[in-house]
Amino acid sequence: MDAYELLTRNAEEVVTDEEIRDLAEDPEGKRAYVGYEPSGVLHLGHLLTANKLIDLQEAGMDVVILLADVHAYLNDKGTFDEIRETAEQMKAQFLAYGLDEAQTEFVYGSEFQLDEEYVLDLHTLEVDTTMNRAQRAMAEIQGDETAKVSHLVYPLMQTLDIEYLDLDLAVGGLDQRKVHMLAREKLPEVDYVVRPALHTPIVADLTSGEGKMSSSEGVTISMEDSTEELEEKVNSAYCPPTRDPEADDEGNERENPVLELFEYHVFPRFDELVVERPEKYGGDLTYEDYETLADDLESGELHPADAKGTLATYLDELIAPGREKLREIRG
Numbered sequence: 001m002d003a004y005e006l007l008t009r010n011a012e013e014v015v016t017d018e019e020i021r022d023l024a025e026d027p028e029g030k031r032a033y034v035g036y037e038p039s040g041v042l043h044l045g046h047l048l049t050a051n052k053l054i055d056l057q058e059a060g061m062d063v064v065i066l067l068a069d070v071h072a073y074l075n076d077k078g079t080f081d082e083i084r085e086t087a088e089q090m091k092a093q094f095l096a097y098g099l100d101e102a103q104t105e106f107v108y109g110s111e112f113q114l115d116e117e118y119v120l121d122l123h124t125l126e127v128d129t130t131m132n133r134a135q136r137a138m139a140e141i142q143g144d145e146t147a148k149v150s151h152l153v154y155p156l157m158q159t160l161d162i163e164y165l166d167l168d169l170a171v172g173g174l175d176q177r178k179v180h181m182l183a184r185e186k187l188p189e190v191d192y193v194v195r196p197a198l199h200t201p202i203v204a205d206l207t208s209g210e211g212k213m214s215s216s217e218g219v220t221i222s223m224e225d226s227t228e229e230l231e232e233k234v235n236s237a238y239c240p241p242t243r244d245p246e247a248d249d250e251g252n253e254r255e256n257p258v259l260e261l262f263e264y265h266v267f268p269r270f271d272e273l274v275v276e277r278p279e280k281y282g283g284d285l286t287y288e289d290y291e292t293l294a295d296d297l298e299s300g301e302l303h304p305a306d307a308k309g310t311l312a313t314y315l316d317e318l319i320a321p322g323r324e325k326l327r328e329i330r331g
């Protein structure tokens with residue numbers, strides 16, 4: 001796979017394609033980042049962006065993981081001490097998941113976001129940005145209508161992080177796109193250059209196929225799940241035998257989350273997948289790419305129950321090292 005393909009595979013959006021193409025010309029040693037509000041346990045949402053970071057490392061890029069402790073504090077996620085403790089656990093799980101240690105730098109937001117120069121730049125952006133503009137940028141990260149002042153400062157800081165971490169590329173889920181658009185607009189106003197951004201898709205809720213999978217609502221899979229819990233969750237997932245299911249009775253659009261997990265979580269990490277089946281049901285099936293598996297589900301060659309069983313096995317393999325690490329840390 002060439003560098004451009006590695007950078008963009010499974011990305012829902014690149015901003016802009018031209019800038020990403022330039023970066024793909026010479027990715028060696030260039031710096032990409034994702035920021036995470038620390039939480040103790042990694043779940044599939046974190047792992048989707050981590051997969052992209054692994055792609056970028058394969059293309060030769062260095063990766064910065066911002067442990068966004070100040071952002072988590074602004075978003076009311078606990079005391080500073082609590083947030084830092086969960087950040088340390090997060091770090092260990094990322095490495096266990098397969099990020100390359102030599103190409104990964106972990107940085108706490110508080111290491112640079114409280115410096116005088118950063119804070120003065122932040123105040124400049126506060127002067128230059130309307131409340132409405134900042135609030136719009138935050139809408140998908142913090143949906144609450146009664147936003148606090150902290151929620152307006154948050155996207156402006158995320159904007160400055162791109163400059164202060166000396167990055168060549170910002171990565172995030174599609175829910176970060178409005179902040180990255182704000183950054184593209186605001187960084188030149190304080191005489192900093194614009195960097196490209198790349199957004200990963202948001203996977204649909206596991207049980208309904210509607211909306212987005214998240215840890216706050218509905219079911220997600222995390223490093224805390226035992227093999228049995230994981231199997232149970234996957235077995236109860238919505239999986240019609242098609243990649244384009246119909247909307248539900250109320251007209252809410254649906255996706256096939258089982259296929260999405262194959263596409264965004266499993267295929268990027270395994271060269272070949274084996275669906276184990278008894279001889280009387282046709283014997284084992286082997287897949288090297290997502291499209292063939294999705295076609296087989298649609299044609300009836302692959303039964304949803306077999307697809308789910310296989311999905312659970314591979315997801316379990318992916319989270320096993322992180323689960324082990326978490327047990328070690330917690331003792």
Ligand code: IYR
Pocket residue numbers: 033034035036037066068071141157158159161162170171172176
């Ligand atoms: N807004 C992210 C956390 C975050 C991301 C980046 I990239 C930053 O520079 C700072 C914070 C979230 O929703 O988790």
